[in-house]
């Protein structure tokens with residue numbers, strides 16, 4: 497194959513490339529010999545090998561220059577769930593994704609890989625080894641997830657082999673790893689303020705936590721296997737560590753690894769849920785006077801007190817996926833990457 501064709505095949509754009517997952521995507525893609533463009537609303541790192549395009553993905557005209565000569569676009573941009581901004585979720589995750597699809601088609605990008613979420617099928621009740629055949633949640637756990645469903649449907653239905661445009665979606669769950677601004681920092685903050693005393697439920701509920709490098713590996717395999725007549729076209733794939741763990745054992749391991757005490761008292765699931773619901777209601781009533789963002793929310797209680805782990809057999813079968821970093825190794829690497837969050841021993 498002529499060099500220019502080979503390098504065109506390896507030219508990609510990471511939309512959301514300044515974010516947590518996006519930065520890890522960029523690092524691995526560069527290691528694998530891809531030429532990488534980043535499109536993001538902000539620039540959070542410097543790298544001479546990356547071409548940055550700053551803009552809002554809702555603006556198709558802003559996206560087009562970042563997609564010229566590119567064969568694969570990875571779309572992993574989203575407002576943070578914690579921003580709690582319904583209008584923004586709808587605008588970016590739904591309308592913005594329509595703009596991404598249109599811009600890809602117009603620029604002649606052949607493959608679009610969306611970062612969706614396994615939570616698109618989660619309604620707050622147990623899911624054990626859930627497959628991709630589960631229906632979309634009728635009552636998603638929050639509005640953010642509702643717009644992730646709209647977004648995934650939009651991307652998968654855009655798959656159009658007749659026009660040489662192929663789409664797929666990766667559904668990760670509980671991504672963690674170095675530089676994650678959410679899971680470990682939120683947990684440490686909760687521990688520091690004395691909020692990590694209680695285990696919700698009996699502590700036996702299994703959950704997937706997925707190391708960021710495995711999530712990246714799934715995305716790259718998806719891009720490399722996405723082609724005419726492949727099983728990936730227009731389909732979604734769970735990517736997990738394939739090692740579900742008790743939610744509270746994972747939390748305790750992170751906390752003790754950073755010298756914080758693990759939670760030890762149990763509180764029944766339904767009591768926690770109704771307390772969180774009552775708290776949300778009280779804060780909503782007070783919202784004209786004061787704005788408080790609670791750590792303890794019904795959605796978090798559902799995430800912390802139910803089983804929700806997913807099968808990644810489809811990804812193994814159709815793209816040869818296998819986690820590249822074990823959960824043990826992943827936790828160790830993550831703990832080492834947060835020296836500033838470690839509590840000094842008394």
Ligand SMILES: NC(=O)C1=CN([C@@H]2O[C@H](COP(=O)(O)OP(=O)(O)OC[C@H]3O[C@@H](n4cnc5c(N)ncnc54)[C@H](OP(=O)(O)O)[C@@H]3O)[C@@H](O)[C@H]2O)C=CC1
Nearest residue numbers: 512514515516517536537552553573574575611613670671
């Ligand atoms: N983290 C997790 O556990 C999971 C994440 N996901 C999905 O993975 C993807 C990546 O998540 P993560 O890396 O954690 O998220 P981040 O918030 O770290 O990264 C998202 C990036 O997209 C940028 N962005 C937001 N809005 C726009 C816009 N309008 N135009 C251009 N760029 C924009 C963000 O900028 P800014 O920071 O300024 O908003 C940020 O740089 C998301 O789609 C998320 O839904 C799915 C399952 C689990």
Ligand SMILES: CC(C)=CCC[C@@H](C)[C@H]1CC[C@H]2C3=C(CC[C@]12C)[C@@]1(C)CCC(=O)C[C@@H]1CC3
Nearest residue numbers: 670678679682686691703791792796797799800
């Ligand atoms: C499994 C999964 C989807 C993980 C990623 C999300 C996490 C950032 C949060 C999900 C549940 C959250 C949670 C807490 C902290 C942040 C999460 C792990 C608490 C432990 C915070 C303190 C409490 O009051 C209980 C919360 C339970 C859920």
